[in-house]
Amino acid sequence: MEKKDTFKKTSRRQVLGGLSIGVVAAQAAPILAQQSSTKANQQETLSMETPTKEIPNQSVKQNPVNQYPSPPFSEQPQQPPGLVSKMNPRPDHGEKSYQGSGRLVGRKALVTGGDSGIGRAAAIAFAREGADVAINYLPVEEPDAREVVELIRATGRKAAAIPGDIRNEKFCTQLVEDAVRELGGLDILVNNAGRQQSVDSILDLTTEQFDSTFKTNVYAMFWITKAAVPHLKPGASIINTTSVQAYDPSENLLDYAQTKSAQVAFTKSLAKQLAKKGIRVNAIAPGPYWTPLQVSGGQPQSTIVQFGSDTPIGRPGQPAELAPIYVVLASQESSYATGQVYGAAGGSGNP
Secondary structure, three states, X not given: OOOOOHHHHHHHHOOHHHOOHHHHHHHHOOHHHHHHHOHHHHHHHHHHHOXXXXXXXXXXXXXXXXXXXXXXXXXXXXXXXXOHHHOOOOOOOOOOOOOOOOOOOOOEEXXXXXXXXXXXXHHHHHHHOOOEEEEEEOHHHHHHHHHHHHHHHHOOOOEXXXXXXXXXXXXXXXXXXXXXXXXXXXXXXXXXXXOOOOOOOHHHOOHHHHHHHHHHHHHHHHHHHHHHHHHOOOOOEEEEEOOHHHOOOOOOOHHHHHHHHHHHHHHHHHHHHHHHXXXXXXXXXXXXXXXXXXXXXXOOHHHHOOOOOOOOOOOOEOHHHOHHHHHHHHOHHHOOOOOOEEEEOOOOOOO
């Protein structure tokens, strides 16, 4: 699939305040002051992101049970891949709540599926921590992607938007090359984009869907990572988004659950292979989380009404609650962690 150029050209050439690669290092030291000085601008930009419930202050101790919206939710079918802007309540990706502390200053990150959901939360957090970020998404997701790019630029970091279909090997290779060129290198790779469609019976699971799910979740991860490794230097980090479905698969997600198990094995195997190069490889196994993936066919609409109610916390997770885990795995703080899978599932998942 050809990439859409309209938004891409603008996003690649604009950098807030005339920032260029040559001065990134000079601006790294005062990153916290920079974030403080742009706070007013961020608040104006983020006004469009206010969900139904007020965003919680992450610095204040709270009861996680009622920290975010709980079921019942309304049925809200969307065509896949779905858009954040059409969800009710609107998910929290950390637009207002995430506060950075300079842990990724000068890093360059590529996040697939960075327009919405978990990828969006990771992209925002990386930028707030001082990283330049490239996001990949499908062209139909451009409205969500545009918001993310604006949020990244509001922090003073460089943003690159690279739309395209990762089910195509040639595009996956080009995606990495474009990200490296636009950001001036690559230090963090997040393989996050995923495809999930609920099918009750194996008799109704078509070869076309089976193939599309594996191409998106497994083949693309392989192609993108293979293209990225030659650009990664010691200290780099690869983070794969797997799922609790790898450990406790649902009967209606037969193809999806298999891909998530494959991602776990891929993570553990590649971590051993790249350890000698000083490149760490880890994964995060979330679920259930309130993202467009769920309302656009990932779950039946009857399940959406009570989505997340069967967890001990009694609600779905919000993408913002995962962002700190991606930051820690991307940062030097987790220098001894590789081949690990981190669970975050409201008390009901594995590992």
